[in-house]
Amino acid sequence: MTHRRYQYGAAAGTLLLAVAATVCVYRGMHVVAVVFGVGVLVLLEAAARETRRLRRARTECDWARRRALGENPAPLKPCCLLGAASHGQVHRNCTDPTRTSLTRDTP
Ligand SMILES: [Zn+2]
Numbered sequence: 620m621t622h623r624r625y626q627y628g629a630a631a632g633t634l635l636l637a638v639a640a641t642v643c644v645y646r647g648m649h650v651v652a653v654v655f656g657v658g659v660l661v662l663l664e665a666a667a668r669e670t671r672r673l674r675r676a677r678t679e680c681d682w683a684r685r686r687a688l689g690e691n692p693a694p695l696k697p698c699c700l701l702g703a704a705s706h707g708q709v710h711r712n713c714t715d716p717t718r719t720s721l722t723r724d725t726p
Contacts, residue, residue, distance in 0.1 A: 622673035629666035633659055675700070682714055 640655035678695060685692045694715035697703035701711040702718070710718040 622669050622676060626666055626669035626673060629662045629669060633662040633666060636662060679712075679714070 636655045636658045640652045640659060643649070643652035643655060682692050682695055692714075694713075698715035698718065699710050699713040701709055702713060702715075
């Protein structure tokens with residue numbers, strides 16, 4: 620899975636930059652250490668984001684597998700990523716059977 624690869628890459632980069640920042644602090648290069656520290660924060664957020672995406676992809680895969688087997692699983696929360704981003708106005712690849720793909724609710 621691509622999400623797992625990005626997650627591992629970001630985590631490895633976080634670790635390397637943290638080590639580099641620590642070495643820079645010990646050698647008195649504080650400005651460089653701050654730059655590496657910012658890089659650590661950025662990569663840490665990227666790793667957390669990929670972890671969330673991986674978890675969502677696994678949940679959607681399990682939901683689709685159960686549906687293909689004839690079960691009627693409850694919709695995921697949020698029902699789809701586009702629905703969550705649009706505050707329920709637009710849905711795509713939605714897990715809520717009452718919503719159709721790319722529908723727009725009229726206010
Ligand atoms: Zn939805």
